Amino acid sequence: MxxxxxxxxxxxxxxxxxxxxxxxxxxxxxxxxxxxxxxxxxxxxxxxxxxxxxxxxxxxxxxxxxxxxxxxxxxxxxxxxxxxxxxxxxxxxxxxxxxxxxxxxxxxxxxxxxxxxxxxxxxxxxxLPTAWLTAYSMLFGKADLRPGSTILVQGAGGGVSVALIRLAVRTGHRVYVTGRDAAKRERALELGAYAAVPTGERLPERVDAVFESVGQATWAHSVRSLKPGGAIVVCGATSGDAPPAELTRVFFLQLRVIGSTMGTREELAGLTEMCARTGVRxxxxxxxxxxxxxxxxxxxxxxxxxxxxxxxx
Structure with a gap:
């Protein structure tokens, strides 16, 4: 074969x-x-x-x-x-x-x-079974968000990032997206993101959760974009491991750092059913x-x- x-x-x-x-x-x-x-x-x-x-x-x-x-x-x-x-x-x-x-x-x-x-x-x-399953598990299994929460997705364009935007918008979250490429930021807006800004640019408000797959290039921005008690859900580090971990800010603001890798068979079944029922593709x-x-x-x-x-x- x-x-x-x-x-x-x-x-x-x-x-x-x-x-x-x-x-x-x-x-x-x-x-x-x-x-x-x-x-x-x-x-x-x-x-x-x-x-x-x-x-x-x-x-x-x-x-x-x-x-x-x-x-x-x-x-x-x-x-x-x-x-x-x-x-x-x-x-x-x-x-x-x-x-x-x-x-x-x-x-x-x-x-x-x-x-x-x-x-x-x-x-x-x-x-669905890797990128979209990872996004589904991060958003619905790890982040512990209420409907209507405010989130940040680091890095417009990747498979996980695009899935996060689609799923989060569909479930009523306000979605900020960062990216280096203006055309990709525009595409994120077309998918329903509330705002898309250049990588590292300060957001107009702090968010309940950040979804991080970039690592070193965006880590400091992720930590500083969170509300007190907020969560960073991490599924990758395509730009390398993070630089200084900003531990003072993490413990002082009682932030949560949560790792996530793919998802379970049951989560994949839920994701598949969601796509079939809602029309999200x-x-x-x-x-x-x-x-x-x-x-x-x-x-x-x-x-x-x-x-x-x-x-x-």
Missing amino acids: FAITAARSSFDDPLSALEAGERPDPEPREGWAVVDVRAASLNHHDLWSLRGVGLPADRLPMILGCDAAGVDEDGNEVLVHGVVEDGAGRPTILSEKYDGTFAQRVLVPRANLLPKPPELSFEEASC PVVDRVLPLERAAEGFRAMADGELFGKVVFTP
Whole structure:
């Protein structure tokens, strides 16, 4: 079968580690299912894997990808929840220990399959299990917000950030967004954000919660944008780990710093149901045939995306 693989790792030139070509079909095993992949979406996790972060050399080559929608062996249209146990009871993500979804077929535990609602296309559904699930869990599971709260999303344009905007606007929150790119800030406003400002610019008010995936470049601004008792919910650090942690401000204002990684199968079911019922849909930046996956990886590495990249085998 055709697949996109991390053949080696290169922190400084991750795309040089990407290979496209034939790989063995997955071999059936008890309790697992083979899914014919109809669409799979790209995440920053895939780019970090090419850099060798979380994917050591002794596991290479590895088929990349942790999101997919497709058809199982019984003809059912399904979503793949990418969080699996590593054999020792610890959670891992597809493409960290087990081959991932950037292939014509993928082997996953049957318990990780959820029905794809007919209201969602395969391309839309494939965007949900990582970026959108992360946003859903951050917003509804970690932040402890009341309807009508005021929030800040750092970094307009990424998959998680766009999902946060869509979900938060839909549930009645006032959403501020930051971003370096004026065009992306304008797109955030079109999605319903209350205001979109350049990265680091002071907000006209302090917020109840900040959703942080950027890290070093935005951390100080995140801390200083919070009301007393507010929360920073952190799901990533694409610009690197934070500089000084502003601990004096954290303890004096009784701020909360909460980590968040993806979400549970139950949360994915809730997210899927929400999208089906409300009409909220992922923003897809582009759909590419799997053979052109390198184009999507390059666009992500260069920061030229607004929303999700989807590959179709």
